[in-house]
Amino acid sequence: MQIKSFSGRTLGANALKSFAHPLRLRIYQLIEEHGPSTATGLAARLGQNTGATSYHLRELAKHGMIEVVAGMGRGKEKYWRVTPGGFSYGEARPADPEVAGALDYLLDDLVRTRGAELARWREESATAPEEWVQAGAYGxxxxxxxxxxxxxxxxxxxxxxxxxxxxxxxxxxxxxxxxxxxxxxxxxxxxxxx
Structure with missing residues (x-):
């Protein structure tokens, strides 16, 4: 049976290996949660230097994970956003051990992130606006x-x-x-x- 893809793209081997980096994952998550960000803003949030965040932003962009937001920023300042359309890690386990290891890292991070997000909402729901509490659900x-x-x-x-x-x-x-x-x-x- 053919599995239908609901993502804009599937990450290839090089993208999987590149994305399986702790700082790149964190940068991606911050942009996803907080919206468009600059290398400088991300560096401040992460306790990194701007050179490091700029490098990792370019790596994410090289593989289509993020893109520059047209019309935002002044001069050389670039705002980056998550590329619309989503992505998937693919349907089958990669044969290449290095790529399979990167996929394992990404899936383990996904499980950790989900647990952290659930715990965060469990804590925040005590003080969140009532309309958001009513809109949310555990299932x-x-x-x-x-x-x-x-x-x-x-x-x-x-x-x-x-x-x-x-x-x-x-x-x-x-x-x-x-x-x-x-x-x-x-x-x-x-x-x-x-």
């Missing part, structure tokens, strides 16, 4: 499905998420906030150790 379902049903459900959820991603990237709108959606489909117990 977990345990289902008995076939592989075909699982793939269909996954694709339908991603179709909904894609509509909201497009809305999110449609420009500045009043009343928006940074919203993170976690969605995983985990066929637990189907492997050799199951």
């Amino acid at each position: 977990r379902r345990s289902l008995r499905l076939t592989p075909e049903e699982t793939a269909l459900m996954r694709d339908q959820v991603f179709e909904v998420l894609e509509r909201y991603r497009a809305l999110s990237e449609s420009g500045d709108r009043d009343g928006t906030g940074h919203v993170v959606v976690h969605f995983d489909v985990l066929p637990v117990g189907t492997g050799d150790g199951g």
Whole structure:
């Protein structure tokens, strides 16, 4: 069965290896959360020098992860944003051990980040505006499905998420906030150790 991609692009081997860097991941996450940023602003947030953040920004841009925002900044100042459309890590495990190691690093970071985001919201929800508390949700379902049903459900959820991603990237709108959606489909117990 062909898996439908809901991302603007799939990261190739060189992009995976480049992205699997702690500072690049953190820079990407900061831009994603706070919006367009300069090398100087990121350096201040990260306790780094501007040369280091500039280098890592260029590396992220080289692989299409971020891009310069046209019309922002003065002189040589560049504001960087996450490239619209999203990305995926690919469908299959890479055969190249170096690329597979980079993918493992990125997936482990994804799991850590999700845990940190959940813990952060759990803490922040006590003082967040009521409309945001009411809009948020925690969810977990345990289902008995076939592989075909699982793939269909996954694709339908991603179709909904894609509509909201497009809305999110449609420009500045009043009343928006940074919203993170976690969605995983985990066929637990189907492997050799199951």
